[in-house]
Amino acid sequence: MQSQQPPSSYPNPYFPPQPNPEDEIDLLELVKKLWDRRSFIIKILTGFIVLGLLVAFLSPVEFTASSTFIPQVASGQKPGGLSGLASLAGINLGEMGDGQEIPPTLYPKLAGSVKFQKALIETTITNPETGQPITYAQYFEEVYQPGLINSVKKYTLGLPGLLLKAIRGESESVASSDTSLVFVSEDEKKHFERLASQLSVTTNEKEGFVQLSFIMPNAVMSAQMALAAQKLLQEEVIAFRIRNAKEQLLFTEERYREKKAEFESMQRRLAAYRDRNKNIITASAQSEVQRLEAEFNLAFSVYNELAKQLEQARLQVSKDTPVFSDIQSVSVPTEKSAPKRPLTLVIFTMLGLIVGIGWVFGSDFYVNMKEEWGKKGEEKG
Structure with a gap:
């Protein structure tokens, strides 16, 4: 009984696929085409190198x-x-x-x-x-x-x-009395x-x-x-x-100054009344003293509380800062950050090679396409 042979499409591990001669010919033709046009590519490359040197040394530091x-x-x-x-x-x-x-x-x-x-x-x-x-x-x-x-x-x-x-001319400066606008x-x-x-x-x-x-x-x-x-x-x-803490501080400072003035005024009124009625012990005088003392104590309490709040507001500003x-x-800096002259020169050199090689292949492609279009035009005619 004969052994079954694998289909011819399967790769044979003992005989690796040989390269296509046409591919080698195409590659050799491309290399030969570049070699024949090497003088043109060198001119393009030289021009880009000179341009790169100009850019590298004339760019601002x-x-x-x-x-x-x-x-x-x-x-x-x-x-x-x-x-x-x-x-x-x-x-x-x-x-x-x-x-x-x-x-x-x-x-x-x-x-x-x-x-x-x-x-x-x-x-x-x-x-x-x-x-x-x-x-x-x-x-x-x-x-x-x-x-x-x-x-x-x-x-x-x-x-x-x-x-x-x-063409448009200089734009006119705009002025306004509105200070809220920038x-x-x-x-x-x-x-x-x-x-x-x-x-x-x-x-x-x-x-x-x-x-x-x-x-x-x-x-x-x-x-x-x-x-x-x-x-x-x-x-x-x-x-x-x-911002919020500072606004609260300004508000507290204003109330504190108001209540401080009221407290000091009340303190002076009480002291003046006591001086005027030092030897008077009537019930009405005693009642007036008690009323003034009550107003003085209330003003002192409010003033003392605002003093505490003022200190807390100042601490809050420091805390939120x-x-x-x-x-x-x-x-x-001890070294300049630009221009990067070696990098600039490398970039322009690569661009010169790309442009030179692309021009060689592109010109041949354009000539071939022009010939094909001419032949198609003759066939139609």
Whole structure:
């Protein structure tokens, strides 16, 4: 009985499949085509390398200063604590206390507010050319030179916007007597757009820390702006947190001053009446003394109670004031963060190879397609 042979479609372990000669020919043709056009590819590659060198050495130098801190509350709250664990189970515990805590996840929104940015562009920094103090807005309006690369971007990529602005003309400044409205000028808008690319505020919800960084053309200025941004951000958080407690403190202080004046007035009236009726022992005089003493005791009780509440309100303000623990303080950077010249050169070299090889294959593909279209047109004719 003959053994049954497996179908011819099954792979034979003793005779592995041989490579298709046509595949080798196609691969050799592709390599040969690249070798024949090597001079063209080298020219394209050289052009991109030169362009990469220009971009790497003409791009403006930037320095980045950063800090990392943890927001804490005196009552013991800490971001990412029990409320974070409960949220994983679908339970919202809310905020402890008066519910006026700003979560760190909202810090980037707070840093992007108009009020925050208006205060930030008025920050005083050191002019690197003169060593004299100057504001952020004055530096970028009067001192800073954008450099060749940024100028090319402005007048090429930004040309449509410049033309549209020239056609429309400068927008008129809006004025109003309503002090509750916030107005932003054209110059401030430009500063805000620049701040959006310079200031970065990120939060780590799991660990509960906040990282802030600021980019400037000078190392000292970057550290100064990062420190100012951190201080402003923390002040905004503190002001929001203690708002209710501070309003309660102001209210208690006003009532305390009123009742203190009433108590002192009542004290003077009682003392004056006793002095005038020192030797009089009539029943009416004694009754008037008792009435004045009752009013004095009531005023003293209210005054004494408000004094206690005033002290409690002051303690509550201190209790609700957040404390920020610095993990990494702001320091003057010693190395520039941009441009990354080796990386820029590598990227442009890879782009040159891709463009050169793609051009070779693309041109051949275009020629072949053009010939096929010509043949189809002749057949139809």
